Amino acid sequence: MDEIHTQGILIAETLQEKLMSHKHFWLVATHCGDPNAAFFLVFPFTYFISRRTGVTVLWVAALSEWLNLVLKWMLFGERPFWWIGESRLFVNNEPNVQQFSATCETGPGSPSGHAMVTGAVWWVVVSSLGSFLYSRTHSVALSALPYLFYVLMLMVVGISRIFILAHFPHQVVAGSVTGLILGVILSHRVPDGRPLLFYFTSSMGLLISAxxxxxxxxxxxxxxxxxxxxxxxxxSHAEWIRLDSTPISSLCRDCGILLGLGLAQYWKPRGWSLPWAPRALCVAFVSMALYHVNRLPLPVRPQVLFYILYFVKFAIVPQVVMVLVPGLVHLLTRKKKND
Structure with a gap:
């Protein structure tokens, strides 16, 4: 593996040399591939376009990140930013690379979670969009455009992960391929409308089994x-080590999301039926609400308390998107219409 890792470092060095002038773009790209983006950005936008697609995005994102965690525990993958020093192969020839605030993740590196979750979640989005375009236009060329975007998205996220020294190229490829396979399989097995007990047992089952x-x-x-x-x-910066990047945080995030999904469907089984204009209003309100939910400060000591609150934080997300904000908008628009 030393040869593969060495070649990966050389690729990262080349990418930083060629692309450093656009580093802000690549940092944004790596944040777009973060599993948090699937929960806080992709899920809300898709939900208000198509309820089933939104639920599928949430389900696929949670399961794919959970499986990524298990694979990382099994495969023990290195990360470039620490392997450079640990390998001692660059003592006399230090690579000209630098770290960024998003570099220092604490879990093992293989396969790439960003690539895997992006591959799974965006397959749900583009396959739904491709099917919709074909049903309306019967144009193969037009319906293929979302899939071209999908490939481009995976490439950009993958390059960004190599660029910031978070992953080696082979880890990105492994994550992307695994994510694609999971997206294809899981998108046809969505437990929409199942009872709360199913989601509770799924959440606790994933938590306890992990x-x-x-x-x-x-x-x-x-x-x-x-x-x-x-x-x-x-x-290179101690403050870049964040507790929410640990494997246990990922586990709490996924299990919290699944329980939250069950609770949201329990409170409002088929969701709120809203016209397009109120849905657009929902997107605006949800974006503001989730921005504040995401920025909620959580105590890092004791760690057990942090993990419990982190679980609760993500269980809240489906409630905001599927129940609270649509219910509020429904109430406001109904009153306005009656007046």
Missing amino acids: LIFHAGLKQLGLDLSWSTALAKKWC
């Missing part, structure tokens, strides 16, 4: 904190 798997690996003598220690050791 924790049991984690405990089992520790019993086998595998130190699953190795990546966090290396991230803290080699990150």
Whole structure:
């Protein structure tokens, strides 16, 4: 693997040399590929266009990130920003690369979670859009445009992850391919309209099974904190190490989202039926609400409290998008019409 990793560092060095003048674009691209973007951006916008597509996006995003976490625990992938120092292969020939605020993630690197979640979630979006365009126009060329956007999106997110030293190229490719496969499979198996018990057991099942798997690996003598220690050791700025980038945070995020999805469908089983103009208003209100939800400051000590509140924070997201804001807009627009 040393040869593969070395070539990956050389590719990252070349990308930084050629693309550094556009670094802000690549930093935005890497944030667009973050699983948080699937929950806070892609889900709300798609939900108010097509309820089923929005629910599918949420379901696929949660399951694909959970599976990515399990794969990372199994594959023990290195990350470029710490491998450069740990490998000791560059003592006399230090690569001309730099880190960024989004570089220092604490989990293992393989496969890329950004690429995997992006591949899964955006497959749901573009396949739905492609089918819609073909049903309206019967044009193969026009309906193929979303898929071209999909390939471009994966390439941009993948390059951004290599550019900031968060992943090696082979990890990005593995994440993208796995995400595509998951998107195709999971998009046809969406538990829309299932009872709350199903979502509760799914959420707790993923949480407990991941924790049991984690405990089992520790019993086998595998130190699953190795990546966090290396991230803290080699990150150029200590403040770039964030608790919400840890594997357990990802687990809490996914399980919270699934429970929140179940609660939202329990409170309002088929959602609010709104015309297009109120839906646009919902998007505006939801964007403002989720902006503040995302920025909620959580205490980092004790860590158990942080993880509990992080779980609750993401359980709130579907309530805001599917129940609270549409209900408020429905109430306001109905009153206006009656007046």
